[in-house]
Amino acid sequence: MKTNKKTNIIVYFLTVLGLTYIFWFAIPILNLTGTLYYVFLFLGPFQPLFVTLAFVKKDNETTLKQFLKRCIKVKNPISINLLTFLIPIGTVIVAIGYTFISLNHTPNIEMCVSYLSSIVIMIPFLIAFNTFPEEVAWRGYILDKLQIHYSPLKASILLGFVWGIWHIPLFFITSSSQSMLNILMGNYFFKFIIMTIATSIIMTYIYNRSERSTFTAIVFHTFFNFFFGLLFAYVGINTDEVLTVNSEVKMILLNVMDNFILVLVVIALIFILKSGEQLGLKKYASAFTCKGNDKNSYSKTDTDVYADES
Numbered sequence: 001m002k003t004n005k006k007t008n009i010i011v012y013f014l015t016v017l018g019l020t021y022i023f024w025f026a027i028p029i030l031n032l033t034g035t036l037y038y039v040f041l042f043l044g045p046f047q048p049l050f051v052t053l054a055f056v057k058k059d060n061e062t063t064l065k066q067f068l069k070r071c072i073k074v075k076n077p078i079s080i081n082l083l084t085f086l087i088p089i090g091t092v093i094v095a096i097g098y099t100f101i102s103l104n105h106t107p108n109i110e111m112c113v114s115y116l117s118s119i120v121i122m123i124p125f126l127i128a129f130n131t132f133p134e135e136v137a138w139r140g141y142i143l144d145k146l147q148i149h150y151s152p153l154k155a156s157i158l159l160g161f162v163w164g165i166w167h168i169p170l171f172f173i174t175s176s177s178q179s180m181l182n183i184l185m186g187n188y189f190f191k192f193i194i195m196t197i198a199t200s201i202i203m204t205y206i207y208n209r210s211e212r213s214t215f216t217a218i219v220f221h222t223f224f225n226f227f228f229g230l231l232f233a234y235v236g237i238n239t240d241e242v243l244t245v246n247s248e249v250k251m252i253l254l255n256v257m258d259n260f261i262l263v264l265v266v267i268a269l270i271f272i273l274k275s276g277e278q279l280g281l282k283k284y285a286s287a288f289t290c291k292g293n294d295k296n297s298y299s300k301t302d303t304d305v306y307a308d309e310s
Contacts, residue, residue: 009145012055013162016137019047024169041173042129048137048166056141070140070214071132080210087202087267088223095260096234105252108236115233122226131221138163139207140214152204152279153272160200164193177232181257184250188257195261199224201268201279208280231256 024044026032032040056067076084099105138159146155170176171189181188203217210216232238235253237245245253271279 005145006149008055009142009149012051012142012145016048016051017162017166019051020044020166021169023047024173027169028172028174044169045130046133049133052137052141067140068136070212071136071218073211073213073215076210076213076216080206080216083206084210084216084220085223087206088220088227091260091263091267092227092230094263095231095256098259099234099252099256103252103255107234111233111236112230115230119226122229123222126222126225127218130225131218135214135217135221139203139217143204143207144212147281151277152208152281153201153277156201156204156279157197159204160197161193163200164196167192167196177229180232181253184245185254185257191257191261195264198261198264198268202264202271205271205275205280208278208282228260231260 023040027037027040053064056062056064096107100107143155143159146159149155150158167178168189170178171182173179178188178192181192185191203220206220207213207217231253234256235249237249237253275281
């Protein structure tokens, strides 16, 4: 049973990666433009959602209604709500602040103000086409499965790695931030993997402390992506200017991105030191740990985990 469930996790990951890669790799391979470009680009993030809904139905361990209920679970401790908003914002502020002090770089105020003013439009857009379809899958479904077999820390590292390589096709799509940063920084992919693993650890802590609220994960991811874009505004570059920026701008971008990733790693380490491998998993700890020393005997089944919410 345990082996079969681990096999299901592998099949899940391979299915998500395979389907997403079909749509995203088609863009640079077929040189898609116009409407087809955007259709294939936006279909990519929905593959984890579609695969997850299929697996939830196949598992037959909960109804879709019970599963999706966590997407609207908004009651959290005040401390968790603060972390959900302050970590994405604070990480960017610290990264920009340190770059400003160390390099004496004057931010592009006009571009920063223009970008921040788009928040009313960008937040709903990010939720609809990016963070909702992703987080229903990453935190809402597969993280629970991983935490049944591994400690939350190990589960976070594994999920963070898969989450990182899931983005690989975007490094070949010229309009994406991943492609832009790879062109400017050269070795950004490896730093990106470090970033997704660190972010995964942070999000697991918040997710577990929010009693497995998918809604909280969606909100965190949305603000994370939005304020990440502020780093480009701070430096003062757009996607269509990537190939023409000078060496000074590249150095500033490299510095602020390195600082951003470093802050994320520090926050992840703080959460590890604070709660150990459990990463905030308390109320539902019995659902993800084994009985006694028998690592093949679990105190609850997947069904029991979902039954706690009904």
